[in-house]
Amino acid sequence: MPENLPQNDRDDGWVERVLPTELQAIRESEGDILRRLDELCYDEDQRFAVRLAFEEALLNAMKHGNKMNPDLSVSLAYRVTDEAVEIHITDQGRGFNPNGVPDPTADENLQRPCGRGVMLMYSYMDEVTYAEGGKQVRMVKYRKR
Amino acid sequence: MDIQTDQRNNCRVIAIKGSADASASAALRQALLGAIEAGDTRIVCDLGQTDFICSDALGVLIVAYLKAQKRGGFVRLAAPQERLREVLETTRLDHLFQVYPDVACAARCA
Numbered sequence: 001m002p003e004n005l006p007q008n009d010r011d012d013g014w015v016e017r018v019l020p021t022e023l024q025a026i027r028e029s030e031g032d033i034l035r036r037l038d039e040l041c042y043d044e045d046q047r048f049a050v051r052l053a054f055e056e057a058l059l060n061a062m063k064h065g066n067k068m069n070p071d072l073s074v075s076l077a078y079r080v081t082d083e084a085v086e087i088h089i090t091d092q093g094r095g096f097n098p099n100g101v102p103d104p105t106a107d108e109n110l111q112r113p114c115g116r117g118v119m120l121m122y123s124y125m126d127e128v129t130y131a132e133g134g135k136q137v138r139m140v141k142y143r144k145r
Numbered sequence: 146m147d148i149q150t151d152q153r154n155n156c157r158v159i160a161i162k163g164s165a166d167a168s169a170s171a172a173l174r175q176a177l178l179g180a181i182e183a184g185d186t187r188i189v190c191d192l193g194q195t196d197f198i199c200s201d202a203l204g205v206l207i208v209a210y211l212k213a214q215k216r217g218g219f220v221r222l223a224a225p226q227e228r229l230r231e232v233l234e235t236t237r238l239d240h241l242f243q244v245y246p247d248v249a250c251a252a253r254c255a
Contacts, residue, residue, distance in 0.1 A: 023167045048197070116203060120236070
């Protein structure tokens with residue numbers, strides 16, 4: 001497992017973290033982003049949406065991107081402002097085609113235990129874009145007023 | 146997340162209290178599949194105090210549902226809060242699971 005992973009809080013509000021590929025790291029980083037949302041009084045619906053998409057994206061990066069390999073890490077960057085929440089997550093895997101994920105809401109796929117993460121991200125965030133062959137995802141949630 | 150179990154109308158009621166996030170999925174899997182393996186194939190998941198659920202936890206519910214069904218039983222969902230209900234609607238899992246307004250109703254209709 002990588003040790004002494006770099007952490008960085010920039011002056012422009014961006015928070016940068018490198019997470020080990022372990023599920024506990026999701027909860028810890030989630031706690032920080034939720035605290036920032038609470039400080040800016042985002043409403044509960046938006047808080048839930050960001051939390052869900054954040055969790056799904058990190059879970060995908062760790063499980064599907066890094067195959068839960070403890071020698072690999074996930075790069076995380078996010079910024080919470082009064083206008084929006086923006087999140088970037090990058091894994092060290094081989095990438096994938098997000099357009100190739102079967103529709104989990106199709107009748108024939110309802111009984112599949114996996115494959116809902118990407119759909120939930122698209123459903124709960126305002127913008128979701130992939131880069132680096134699917135290894136990086138950028139998500140944005142604009143604040144509703 | 147805290148899991149509490151109870152018995153009602155010949156059903157095993159499993160209450161998921163707190164956040165069913167990725168870290169909690171293993172415990173949820175153990176509780177649900179453990180109950181089914183032990184012979185409790187009629188299960189009601191009480192979501193009344195579940196404030197969050199991720200796709201991993203949904204996957205555990207689905208695996209439990211299929212396993213219980215194979216043994217002639219069921220996994221039903223009860224009392225989901227509004228945001229969880231929306232997750233079930235967004236994923237169309239409300240077309241897979243029978244979702245009841247409360248535990249009593251879910252356990253009664255057996």
